[in-house]
Amino acid sequence: xxxxxxxxxxxxxxxxxxxxxxxxxxxxxxxxxxxxxxxxxxxxxxxxxxxxxxxxxxxxxxxxxxxxxxxxxxxxxxxxxxxxxxxxxxxxxxxxxxxxxxxxxxxxxxxxxxxxxxxxxxxxxxxxxxxxxxxxxxxxxxxxxxxxxxxxxxxxxxxxxxxxxxxxxxxxxxx
Amino acid sequence: xxxxxxxxxxxxxxxxxxxxxxxxxxxxxxxxxxxxxxxxxxxxxxxxxxxxxxxxxxxxxxxxxxxxxxxxxxxxxxxxxxxxxxxxxxxxxxxxxxxxxxxxxxxxxxxxxxxxxxxxxxxxxxxxxxxxxxxxxxxxxxxxxxxxxxxxxxxxxxxxxxxxxxxxxxxxxxxxxxxxxxxxxxxxxxxxxxxxxxxxxxxxxxxxxxxxxxxx
Amino acid sequence: xxxxxxxxxxxxxxxxxxxxxxxxxxxxxxxxxxxxxxxxxxxxxxxxxxxxxxxxxxxxxxxxxxxxxxxxxxxxxxxxxxxxxxxxxxxxxxxxxxxxxxxxxxxxxxxxxxxxxxxxxxxxxxxxxxxxxxxxxxxxxxxxxxxxxxxxxxxxxxxxxxxxxxxxxxxxxxxxxxxxxxxxxxxxxxxxxxxxxxxx
Numbered sequence: 101x102x103x104x105x106x107x108x109x110x111x112x113x114x115x116x117x118x119x120x121x122x123x124x125x126x127x128x129x130x131x132x133x134x135x136x137x138x139x140x141x142x143x144x145x146x147x148x149x150x151x152x153x154x155x156x157x158x159x160x161x162x163x164x165x166x167x168x169x170x171x172x173x174x175x176x177x178x179x180x181x182x183x184x185x186x187x188x189x190x191x192x193x194x195x196x197x198x199x200x201x202x203x204x205x206x207x208x209x210x211x212x213x214x215x216x217x218x219x220x221x222x223x224x225x226x227x228x229x230x231x232x233x234x235x236x237x238x239x240x241x242x243x244x245x246x247x248x249x250x251x252x253x254x255x256x257x258x259x260x261x262x263x264x265x266x267x268x269x270x271x272x273x274x275x
Numbered sequence: 276x277x278x279x280x281x282x283x284x285x286x287x288x289x290x291x292x293x294x295x296x297x298x299x300x301x302x303x304x305x306x307x308x309x310x311x312x313x314x315x316x317x318x319x320x321x322x323x324x325x326x327x328x329x330x331x332x333x334x335x336x337x338x339x340x341x342x343x344x345x346x347x348x349x350x351x352x353x354x355x356x357x358x359x360x361x362x363x364x365x366x367x368x369x370x371x372x373x374x375x376x377x378x379x380x381x382x383x384x385x386x387x388x389x390x391x392x393x394x395x396x397x398x399x400x401x402x403x404x405x406x407x408x409x410x411x412x413x414x415x416x417x418x419x420x421x422x423x424x425x426x427x428x429x430x431x432x433x434x435x436x437x438x439x440x441x442x443x444x445x446x447x448x449x450x451x452x453x454x455x456x457x458x459x460x461x462x463x464x465x466x467x468x469x470x471x472x473x474x475x476x477x478x479x480x481x482x483x484x485x486x487x488x489x490x491x
Numbered sequence: 492x493x494x495x496x497x498x499x500x501x502x503x504x505x506x507x508x509x510x511x512x513x514x515x516x517x518x519x520x521x522x523x524x525x526x527x528x529x530x531x532x533x534x535x536x537x538x539x540x541x542x543x544x545x546x547x548x549x550x551x552x553x554x555x556x557x558x559x560x561x562x563x564x565x566x567x568x569x570x571x572x573x574x575x576x577x578x579x580x581x582x583x584x585x586x587x588x589x590x591x592x593x594x595x596x597x598x599x600x601x602x603x604x605x606x607x608x609x610x611x612x613x614x615x616x617x618x619x620x621x622x623x624x625x626x627x628x629x630x631x632x633x634x635x636x637x638x639x640x641x642x643x644x645x646x647x648x649x650x651x652x653x654x655x656x657x658x659x660x661x662x663x664x665x666x667x668x669x670x671x672x673x674x675x676x677x678x679x680x681x682x683x684x685x686x687x688x689x690x691x
């Protein structure tokens with residue numbers, strides 16, 4: 101999970117600096133700056149968080165975080181995962197929560213999506229169980245993000261391998 | 276744990292797998308359908324030179340495999356794999372204590388099927404069915420925080436086969452990781468696991484020897 | 492019964508699952524090898540005598556006897572390999588967790604060959620790590636987690652003594668003292684349980 105967050109810190113956000121630095125910063129991910137007081141500028145999230153910790157800027161909360169309530173409602177009314185505005189939405193929200201005290205509560209969004217994910221895994225196992233052949237087709241899952249998969253990934257991978265091994269024994273026994 | 280008969284002369288990838296070895300060391304009840312001269316040494320309870328037809332012996336699975344391959348014995352499916360148990364497992368596998376029956380229930384069953392034991396197909400079917408039935412519950416238990424029911428959780432874990440337990444631990448470790456991340460303790464750099472366990476053991480040993488010193 | 496001593500070795504591995512490395516079972520390994528030698532000699536003798544027997548029936552039985560002994564041989568071999576292999580894997584992990592110098596109570600549990608293996612593993616790893624990063628070297632046992640900050644607050648868990656930092660200053664690491672150090676330079680001490688990171 102720490103690596104997901106590390107990758108999420110590369111996302112670009114807008115900050116309003118309160119210091120002056122009229123040169124560009126040449127980073128691996130691109131060139132940023134110059135920085136002028138009260139002039140919005142785009143930087144990677146990790147830099148934004150660092151500057152804010154030193155009270156050198158304020159971070160502009162991304163539009164989609166402000167629309168969280170709408171996303172939460174849309175997800176509540178859907179049986180499948182809805183498309184999220186960012187691949188790393190969960191990690192970004194988590195980082196923002198530490199900075200802004202006024203974050204809306206989004207725990208029901210996480211819970212709802214987690215339960216959809218879990219039931220899709222249950223469905224996958226059922227599908228494998230009912231399938232006659234060892235080869236499975238048509239297993240797709242849309243709109244799931246990296247961070248959300250962390251919870252399930254290795255469990256699903258290992259149990260599926262075990263399941264297939266047993267199914268293989270069964271196929272062998274029929275020969 | 277795939278059928279070892281299927282991969283010919285190759286060294287299987289799980290050659291050094293402890294669970295597989297322990298499963299193979301478990302004993303099965305075998306009946307000789309032919310008599311074999313000078314094989315008496317495998318039956319230590321009776322002091323005969325030969326093994327007579329109809330002799331009933333408890334042999335480790337790895338040896339039974341050799342004898343079965345030569346068509347010399349038939350194997351009785353042990354408890355857990357026979358028809359009565361298959362029906363119980365079929366009805367509701369989640370209540371059965373596979374740890375007691377195994378604890379390498381699936382690995383052992385896989386070997387039984389691979390050596391063409393009677394009812395092999397039914398056994399294999401029952402293995403798949405049992406695993407599938409129980410897997411859903413394992414997932415729910417391991418991936419949902421349930422600190423409020425430690426007793427129930429403990430009882431549940433005690434019923435698991437060794438490979439099921441491994442999956443359970445995998446799931447609950449993932450959950451722990453995500454929870455740690457949410458509570459911001461994942462960033463903390465910690466002492467390595469073995470270092471911690473060695474320290475604990477040392478402390479326990481020191482406490483023990485101190486107690487012994489004060490006792491004497 | 493054949494093969495029973497061999498499985499005891501495997502059970503020793505299971506029993507010691509939560510220990511770093513249990514003592515090497517030298518005499519048990521010896522016994523398994525003796526059993527294997529005995530099995531081999533018996534088979535050797537039977538194979539030689541086989542040419543003298545004429546009847547097909549008794550020849551078949553003899554083959555069975557030989558094959559049962561042979562499978563016992565293979566079984567013992569598999570257990571021995573698994574025992575030594577799993578120990579090596581634990582030893583390898585010890586290198587990553589404790590570094591190149593093992594605590595004496597673990598070191599005493601190794602047999603001579605394992606000591607040799609450990610030393611050559613250490614030097615292999617050291618050579619490999621020193622070649623990375625254009626020959627400047629990277630310590631792969633560090634940075635196991637994604638970097639978060641350059642400096643960390645740490646508490647010292649035992650009296651370690653003076654610790655010289657890269658900038659030439661010295662930190663006195665005495666028990667319960669706290670320090671603010673570059674992560675780069677104190678991460679190893681945290682891994683080894685000498686320092687403890689304090690979360691702020």
